[in-house]
Amino acid sequence: MPEGDQYLKKYAGVSSIVKQTLPLLVICVILGLFAGVVLGGMKASLEALPGLLVLVPAILDTRGNIFGAFGSRLGSALHQGLILPELKRDDNLMHSIAAALGEGVIISIVLAVIAHYVILALGRDSIGIIPLTAISLIAGVVSGIVLTGLIVLLAFAGYKKGIDPDNITGPIATTAGDVLAMVALFMAAEIVLGVI
Template structure:
């Protein structure tokens, strides 16, 4: 293949995904913009948002990369099987890391705001929101990543080209939506 052919193939694979990423990012921004009431009621929630969204991209982007590498090396088949220990272990590790880092982000948010003399919701409120959002978004993202990587691979697409933009966009949309839902649940249960 020539350089021109390689570049054309890369653009053919990535441009549609990148266009969807832009639309998804705008949708996530609209959802975040509609969270005025929740952001006003939970001091420090806005500080937590970027940390939680970055975590989704980093953790589940790594999952996509691991799965893509395993496919390229022939270590896994491009279909989900409950008996596939490699895929199960990768998904379990991503979920555990995502939830753990979500909790850590909540603790650090409260500590940072306290050190700066800024108001923050009680630790348990931010922690409950972060853990619930981290768990639900993690489950949804794990399904999305596995599906996109495996389906893309079966259709002859490079999973490395797909995983990054899809994980980032899906992470933003799912992350903001689950953060909103988790905040409403915690507030309804008396968390602020």
């Protein structure tokens, strides 16, 4: 099995794995802390909006899942030549983007509804299904649009420079996703607090 031997020789050593992953992860730690700063700064909103804290990990997590998968599809499509790294109307690209944004909208609503009823079932306080859904939807859509643009641009730019998009879209989706989702969540909470 020549591919297997080559893989074992080239990629399977402890030091090579550590060397290739550690620098990127340390950058992710620093960026991730910025998301934490936003969360720490939301203390007042979190106290004023009971139930909001339940949504935080789920929203951060779905950013990574949806846009990580979007990046992975984009990477495969670029490698197969199904999508060309050019910013113009293309059916494959449009469908991929539409699917990612559609998933974002559906999951944002699903999350808020599940969170609301689970909170109530456990006898805890919730700000109500409408405000919770509004916050989840605003945060999900705003961060989703920015994240889609960022991933498409960076994957295209990287691919043109010879960088494997599979190596960069995953960490971008999770880390930029966390920061953007926290900022969007903060904004959405402020908007909803202003309305109610």
